[in-house]
Amino acid sequence: MRRRQLLAALAGATTFRAIRADAAERVYRLAFVSPSLPTTAMTETGYLQSFFKELRKLGYIEGQNLVISRFSAGGDAGRYDSVINQAINANPDVVVAANNPLILRFKALMKSTPIVALMGDPVAWGIVPSLAHPGGNITGISSDAGEEIWGKRLSILLDTFPKAKRIGFLTTEPFWQSPQGAMVRAAAQKSAVNLIAPLLAGVYDEREYRRVFAELQRQNAEVLLVSDASENFAHIGLTAELVEQARLPTLHAYREFVIKGGLMAYAFDVQDMFVRGARYADAILKGAKPADMPIYQADKFTLVINLKTAKTLGVTIPPALLGSADEVIE
Numbered sequence: 001m002r003r004r005q006l007l008a009a010l011a012g013a014t015t016f017r018a019i020r021a022d023a024a025e026r027v028y029r030l031a032f033v034s035p036s037l038p039t040t041a042m043t044e045t046g047y048l049q050s051f052f053k054e055l056r057k058l059g060y061i062e063g064q065n066l067v068i069s070r071f072s073a074g075g076d077a078g079r080y081d082s083v084i085n086q087a088i089n090a091n092p093d094v095v096v097a098a099n100n101p102l103i104l105r106f107k108a109l110m111k112s113t114p115i116v117a118l119m120g121d122p123v124a125w126g127i128v129p130s131l132a133h134p135g136g137n138i139t140g141i142s143s144d145a146g147e148e149i150w151g152k153r154l155s156i157l158l159d160t161f162p163k164a165k166r167i168g169f170l171t172t173e174p175f176w177q178s179p180q181g182a183m184v185r186a187a188a189q190k191s192a193v194n195l196i197a198p199l200l201a202g203v204y205d206e207r208e209y210r211r212v213f214a215e216l217q218r219q220n221a222e223v224l225l226v227s228d229a230s231e232n233f234a235h236i237g238l239t240a241e242l243v244e245q246a247r248l249p250t251l252h253a254y255r256e257f258v259i260k261g262g263l264m265a266y267a268f269d270v271q272d273m274f275v276r277g278a279r280y281a282d283a284i285l286k287g288a289k290p291a292d293m294p295i296y297q298a299d300k301f302t303l304v305i306n307l308k309t310a311k312t313l314g315v316t317i318p319p320a321l322l323g324s325a326d327e328v329i330e
Contacts, residue, residue, distance in 0.1 A: 029069070030067070031094075094113070094114045107138060116290075119140060139290040150180075165222070171226075204231040226250060304328075
C-alpha cells in the first residue's frame with residue numbers, strides 16, 4: 001500500500017514538473033498591425049520602443065518565448081483587409097493594433113482572437129458598447145478625452161496668436177468625418193475661427209503630405225493644428241520638415257513632434273499608452289479575457305513648448321502660457 005502511494009506521489013510530482021516546464025517553455029505569438037508605420041520602425045529603437053521594452057521587462061524575449069509578426073498597411077486603407085488576413089494567418093495569441101478605422105475592420109474580420117487596440121473614442125466609433133464593459137474580443141487604450149481637449153488645444157494656439165483667424169488643420173479624411181472631427185469643428189466654431197482643412201486622402205505617403213501642405217499655404221493658413229491621427233504619428237519627421245519649410249507655427253497632439261522641432265504640443269503620453277498596451281497583452285497571454293478588461297482612457301495631458309523653435313520663428317510665447325508649461329525645451 002505504501003509502495004503504491006509512493007509511486008503515485010512520484011508520478012504526481014513528475015506531472016506537476018512537466019506542466020511547469022511546458023508553461024515555462026511555451027512560445028507566445030503576437031501580431032502588431034499598424035495602418036502606416038513601417039514594420040522596420042516596430043522595434044525597441046523606434047517610436048514604439050516603450051511597447052517592446054515593456055514586453056521584455058515582463059519576461060517576453062523575442063526569438064525565445066515570443067514570436068512577433070509585424071504588419072503595416074503602408075498608409076493605404078485599401079490594404080487593411082489584406083494585412084488583417086495576414087495577421088490572422090500568423091495565428092497569434094493576441095493582436096495589438098492602432099487606428100479606429102483599422103480596428104473596425106478587425107472587428108468585422110477577427111471574431112475570437114483577443115485584440116489590444118490603441119485608439120480614439122471606441123464607443124463613439126461603435127467599436128465597443130462601453131469603456132467599462134467592452135465585451136467581445138477587443139479592449140485596450142483610448143487617447144480621446146472629448147471635445148474639451150480640442151478646445152484646449154485651440155485656446156493655446158489663440159493665446160499665442162490672438163490675431164489668427166485661419167487655423168490650418170492637418171488630418172485624414174476618416175478623422176475629419178469621425179466624432180473627433182465633429183468635436184474639432186465645434187471647438188473652432190466656439191472660438192470663432194475658420195478651419196483650413198485640406199484633408200489627407202488616398203495613400204498617406206510623402207507625396208500626399210506635400211500636397212496638403214502646399215494647399216495649406218495656398219489657402220493662407222496662419223497657424224497649424226495637427227490631429228492625433230495615427231498616420232500623423234507615423235510621419236513625424238516628414239511633418240517636422242514640412243512645417244519648418246512652411247514656417248507655420250504649429251501645435252501638435254504628440255510630444256514627439258516637439259522633440260523633432262515642432263513649436264508646441266498639448267499631448268497625452270503616447271509612450272505610457274504603449275507601456276499599458278504591452279501590459280494588456282501580457283494579461284491576455286496569462287489568461288485574462290478582453291471582454292472583462294475595462295478600456296483605459298487617457299486623462300493626463302501636458303503642455304510642451306520648444307523655445308528654440310519659437311526663436312527661429314520669431315514667436316513670443318506669452319509669459320503666462322510659458323509659466324503653465326509642463327516641459328520647456330530650450
